[in-house]
Amino acid sequence: TWQISTSPEAATTLAPLREAAQLLRTSDIPVAFPTETVYGLGADATRSAAVRGIYAAKGRPSDNPLIVHVCDLDMLRGFVDPAEGIPEIYRELVRRFWPGPLTILLRCPRADNNASTTSSSHPLSRRMLAPEVTAGLPTFGARMPASPLARTLIQLAGTPLAAPSANASTKPSPTAASHVLDDLDGHIELILDGGNCDVGVESTVVDGLCEDGGPPLVLRPGGVSMEELRSVPGWEGVVKGYRDESEEGKKGAPGPRAPGMKYKHYSPKAKVVLFETRSGRGIEDVRAEMGLLEEEKGGVVGIIRTLGWRKLSGDEQQGEEIVREKAIVEDAETNGHSTLGYDISTSTIGKARVLDIGLGQQTKMVAQGLFSALRELDRRGADVVFVEGIEDRDDIAAAVMNRLRKAASEIRA
Ligand code: TXA
Ligand code: MG
Numbered sequence: 001t002w003q004i005s006t007s008p009e010a011a012t013t014l015a016p017l018r019e020a021a022q023l024l025r026t027s028d029i030p031v032a033f034p035t036e037t038v039y040g041l042g043a044d045a046t047r048s049a050a051v052r053g054i055y056a057a058k059g060r061p062s063d064n065p066l067i068v069h070v071c072d073l074d075m076l077r078g079f080v081d082p083a084e085g086i087p088e089i090y091r092e093l094v095r096r097f098w099p100g101p102l103t104i105l106l107r108c109p110r111a112d113n114n115a116s117t118t119s120s121s122h123p124l125s126r127r128m129l130a131p132e133v134t135a136g137l138p139t140f141g142a143r144m145p146a147s148p149l150a151r152t153l154i155q156l157a158g159t160p161l162a163a164p165s166a167n168a169s170t171k172p173s174p175t176a177a178s179h180v181l182d183d184l185d186g187h188i189e190l191i192l193d194g195g196n197c198d199v200g201v202e203s204t205v206v207d208g209l210c211e212d213g214g215p216p217l218v219l220r221p222g223g224v225s226m227e228e229l230r231s232v233p234g235w236e237g238v239v240k241g242y243r244d245e246s247e248e249g250k251k252g253a254p255g256p257r258a259p260g261m262k263y264k265h266y267s268p269k270a271k272v273v274l275f276e277t278r279s280g281r282g283i284e285d286v287r288a289e290m291g292l293l294e295e296e297k298g299g300v301v302g303i304i305r306t307l308g309w310r311k312l313s314g315d316e317q318q319g320e321e322i323v324r325e326k327a328i329v330e331d332a333e334t335n336g337h338s339t340l341g342y343d344i345s346t347s348t349i350g351k352a353r354v355l356d357i358g359l360g361q362q363t364k365m366v367a368q369g370l371f372s373a374l375r376e377l378d379r380r381g382a383d384v385v386f387v388e389g390i391e392d393r394d395d396i397a398a399a400v401m402n403r404l405r406k407a408a409s410e411i412r413a
Pocket of ligand 1: 039041065101134137140141143203205219
């Protein structure tokens with residue numbers, strides 16, 4: 001696997017992007033690239049062999065459709081039904097949030113419809129998305145990423161890029177080039193390194209087609225919040241079209257969940273226990289759990305704090321020897337130019353080693369650091385990770401809690 005750095009100086013030269021674009025046009029092995037949300041694993045969306053390469057590299061089930069990334073509206077117009085264009089309901093939405101972390105569902109043009117169009121003056125309109133992109137669905141998801149690097153890459157490739165998140169299937173999404181390398185080394189040839197992702201969670205997926213006459217839907221919460229969507233004409237009545245894990249019965253009695261309930265998504269190797277915030281329970285439960293672990297086997301305990309939990313201090317663990325090695329986690333593999341915005345302190349409680357990460361007070365920082373923190377704790381051998389949830393509001397917190405509920409094998413009220 002080659003890793004091409006786009007440091008501030010290097011970003012002024014297009015050479016790495018040209019090389020990546022050339023691979024995208026000619027190879028069937030996907031290319032990893034940064035977006036403002038997470039890293040994507042891209043392939044020419046019009047070539048079946050190339051798109052199949054994505055599913056192969058990720059180990060992704062082929063019935064899960066991919067998002068089509070475009071650099072501008074002209075490129076997108078070449079792939080929608082020429083008679084329909086981009087539906088009116090999306091006009092203001094796209095004006096407000098593109099380029100940005102928003103994915104809209106569009107109808108796929110029917111093959112016969114497209115072929116019968118006399119569009120010799122618009123050669124693009126005769127190109128079709130590979131059927132593998134949509135996994136057989138009559139719609140496709142489209143997104144124009146905010147990352148200039150991503151848009152330039154798409155422009156140079158001259159074709160829309162089908163791209164899921166560039167993680168191995170079931171792992172947390174990658175927010176740094178090193179995360180992609182950890183998961184996909186040996187399966188891909190090139191990663192464009194654009195440093196850490198700004199948003200940290202994936203795009204919001206919306207369906208404004210309202211095929212059943214219902215209101216527009218959010219299919220996946222993400223970088224654009226419900227609150228922001230509602231402020232757009234035609235989207236005042238947008239509703240949640242997804243269900244969180246906690247609403248599906250994961251909410252746990254203490255103790256291991258039934259093995260059959262194990263959900264595999266955004267999952268590190270460690271067991272993740274999520275504490276929802278409203279109950280007022282919190283660090284005491286974590287400490288009780290740690291006590292157990294310490295007595296029984298002396299494992300490695302990860303803690304991800306957000307807003308409320310205090311850092312465990314020497315005073316709270318009377319008599320125990322505390323090792324306070326405070327480390328700024330630096331992305332060593334990416335030339336050190338990207339420093340993650342949180343730190344880890346390490347302490348020892350009895351036989352247990354405790355790795356304590358504070359993601360910061362602001363929801364934006366929690367979103368930015370979440371996937372990276374889960375990966376960092378895995379790298380350091382955590383057996384269990386206790387995560388302090390945040391209040392599930394109509395902002396990006398909804399996306400954070402959605403991902404955490406999926407990652408968790410246990411949820412405490
Ligand atoms: O931020 C993002 O969206 C990132 C970056 C790389 O752009 N991409 C991403 O892709 O998260 P992926 O494949 O990991 O997630 C795509 C989501 C899935 O939940 C998929 O089911 C949904 O979008 N999706 C795609 N096409 C769809 C369609 N036609 N109908 C319903 N859902 C669709
Ligand atoms: Mg994904």
